[in-house]
Amino acid sequence: MRSRIERLVQFLSQNLYEREDVIRLTLLAMFGGESIFLYGKPGLGKSFIAKAIKTIIKNGKIFEYLMNKYSTPEEIFGPLDINKLSDGHYVRLIDGYLPSADICFLDEIWKAGPSIQNTLLTIINEKEFRNGTQTIKVPLKLLIAASNEFPEENQGLEALYDRFILRFETEPLNDFDNVLKMVGIGTDVKHELLKLNDADLVTPENLIEISNIVDDTNGINFSSDTIDFIRHFKINLETKSSIYISDRRWKKTLRLMKVSALCSDRKIVEIADTFVIKHCFWNNINNNGVDERAEIKLIYDEIVQKITGVSDDVSWAETEIKTLTNNVKGYLKNNLTNKEYIDELGIRYKSILKGLNEDNGVISKASSIFSPFDFDRASSISSELRQEFEKTFFQLQKKVIKGS
Numbered sequence: 001m002r003s004r005i006e007r008l009v010q011f012l013s014q015n016l017y018e019r020e021d022v023i024r025l026t027l028l029a030m031f032g033g034e035s036i037f038l039y040g041k042p043g044l045g046k047s048f049i050a051k052a053i054k055t056i057i058k059n060g061k062i063f064e065y066l067m068n069k070y071s072t073p074e075e076i077f078g079p080l081d082i083n084k085l086s087d088g089h090y091v092r093l094i095d096g097y098l099p100s101a102d103i104c105f106l107d108e109i110w111k112a113g114p115s116i117q118n119t120l121l122t123i124i125n126e127k128e129f130r131n132g133t134q135t136i137k138v139p140l141k142l143l144i145a146a147s148n149e150f151p152e153e154n155q156g157l158e159a160l161y162d163r164f165i166l167r168f169e170t171e172p173l174n175d176f177d178n179v180l181k182m183v184g185i186g187t188d189v190k191h192e193l194l195k196l197n198d199a200d201l202v203t204p205e206n207l208i209e210i211s212n213i214v215d216d217t218n219g220i221n222f223s224s225d226t227i228d229f230i231r232h233f234k235i236n237l238e239t240k241s242s243i244y245i246s247d248r249r250w251k252k253t254l255r256l257m258k259v260s261a262l263c264s265d266r267k268i269v270e271i272a273d274t275f276v277i278k279h280c281f282w283n284n285i286n287n288n289g290v291d292e293r294a295e296i297k298l299i300y301d302e303i304v305q306k307i308t309g310v311s312d313d314v315s316w317a318e319t320e321i322k323t324l325t326n327n328v329k330g331y332l333k334n335n336l337t338n339k340e341y342i343d344e345l346g347i348r349y350k351s352i353l354k355g356l357n358e359d360n361g362v363i364s365k366a367s368s369i370f371s372p373f374d375f376d377r378a379s380s381i382s383s384e385l386r387q388e389f390e391k392t393f394f395q396l397q398k399k400v401i402k403g404s
Contacts, residue, residue, distance in 0.1 A: 002265045002369050004200065005031075009369075011194045012052045016045060017178035017384070022168050025279060026053060026144065028370040029166050030202070031210055032259040034252065035124055035143040037109070037161070039150070039285075040170035046146045050105035057141065058201040063101035067111040076106075076116055077129070084132075091132035099129040102141050109145035110157055117160050124163045141207060150284050165252045166279050169293070178384070213262055220258040222269045225307070229271050230254075232303050237281075241295055245281055253280040264369045271308060274300075275371040314381050317352050321381065324349055325389040328396050337400045349389060353381075 005027065012023045022038065026049060029036040038046045047064060054062040065076055074080065078097035080090065094100050106112070112120070123129055129138050145164060151157035173179050213219040222230075237243065253276055260273040278300055282292035324345055331342070 001263050005263055005369050007194070007196070007200060008056050008202075011056065011196055011200075012049075014193055016048065016052070017182060018173050018175065019045060019049065019170075020383070022049060022170060023052075024370045025166060025168050026142070028256060028260060028263075028276070029144075030142040031207065031263055032214075032256045033141075033207070033211060034165045034256065035145065035163060036166040036168065037164035038144060038146040038168055038170050039148070040146070041148050041172070044170045044172060046144070046170055047105050047107065050103055050142075050144045053142065054103045056196065056200070056202055057102045058198075058203045060102040061100060061139075062103045062105065063096075063098045064105045065098075065107070067106060067108040067116075069111050069113070071112060071116060073115050073119065077119060089132050091134075094129070094131060098123070098140075099131070099136070099138050102139050104140060104143045106143070106145045107147070109147050109160075110149065110151045110155075112160075114156060117157070121160060121163065139204070141202075141204075161283070162246070162249070165249065165256070166276070167282060167293075168279060169285065175384075177388075210259065210262060214255060214258045220261055220267055220269060222257075223271075226257075226269050226271050226274065229274060229303060229307050232307065233274075233277065233300065236299050236303060237296075240299060243281065243283075243292055243295065249280060253277060256280070260368045260370050264367065271304070272368045272371065275368060317355070318381055318385055320352050321349065321385055321389055324352075325385075325392060328389065328392045332392065332396055332399070335399075339400050342396055342400060346393065349393070 008027065009020065009023055012027075013020045016023065026036055028034075030053065038049075040046065050064065051062060054060045065071070074092075076098050078092035078094040078099065081093050084091045092099075098104050119129070123138055123140060124143060127138050127140060128135050130136075151161045173182070237245070256276045257269045257273040260276065261267070261269045264273070278293075278297050281296050285291050285293050327345060331337075
């Protein structure tokens with residue numbers, strides 16, 4: 001299953017720069033039967049992610065809507081059937097609306113009125129929609145909500161927000177080269193786009209199978225190290241922070257850890273699967289001056305390093321690889337072909353990757369397909385960063401060979 005999901009990630013990421021993290025997390029939400037809230041400014045590709053994920057669902061349908069304070073239930077759940085209304089039946093025409101969609105993207109979610117909120121709660125919780133006197137099962141596999149603000153307090157939005165177990169902040173592109181690539185500048189080599197075949201697509205049966213295994217009491221177990229880690233985290237969170245975590249949120253978060261393990265081809269939840277904590281336990285990044293997300297991450301990282309001896313900070317390695325890449329580009333630009341120096345650049349690159357996994361107290365037994373944090377820490381480095389070095393280094397090597 002892991003290789004299949006990795007292929008889906010590659011397919012979804014090929015036209016989206018610096019969005020692999022959110023793609024992986026959104027896939028986890030789908031495979032785990034949960035909803036995800038994306039926080040961030042407009043124009044960062046949040047709706048594009050929803051449209052892309054629709055393409056990996058077999059015969060998938062998507063419903064998108066931009067909420068405003070005047071939005072009505074008819075615009076979300078479908079208009080009333082006039083013919084049946086004249087007979088006294090209050091039935092909606094749902095085809096093409098949220099109750100008939102596999103993937104739903106609701107932008108500016110917190111502008112939804114109470115009547116929309118209440119129906120959404122039932123759909124998220126039960127995957128059911130009451131249409132007239134009938135209660136129907138909805139095919140919804142993933143609900144993505146987005147906003148550039150958090151729900152206001154005391155506005156009755158707490159219950160709806162709590163149903164979005166996973167939260168993620170989308171940010172503008174960090175690497176200017178990716179801004180250029182986005183508009184086709186600086187892409188010398190044309191890469192053939194990955195295409196999915198029918199066997200790659202996600203079906204309802206796939207999701208049911210995952211759910212059945214995860215919910216089987218004998219299906220997925222927790223390793224003793226992981227249980228110890230979670231216990232330490234809970235104690236530290238309660239003593240060092242005022243962030244409240246409900247029993248329901250704990251239960252759903254632990255279940256997502258099981259999904260992470262299963263989709264990573266394991267029947268045992270390892271510490272790597274606990275990364276979901278960093279995306280499930282914060283509510284706001286500015287709660288009366290407190291950045292809950294940063295607070296959660298700080299406690300989490302402290303426990304990870306204490307128990308495993310491993311840190312997920314690879315910034316030093318990324319800085320060195322960027323420096324090496326600039327050196328290679330400089331050589332290419334100036335037509336330099338010092339073979340000994342070029343060989344040294346290759347050796348330094350390999351030593352950086354090797355050094356990432358040295359000097360760690362304990363290396364985890366596993367990694368999660370859904371997390372950029374990988375205890376094989378060389379995999380934690382941006383794939384684009386590594387590919388850029390390797391591509392330019394290969395070009396330099398070819399030039400040396402031609403010149404010899």
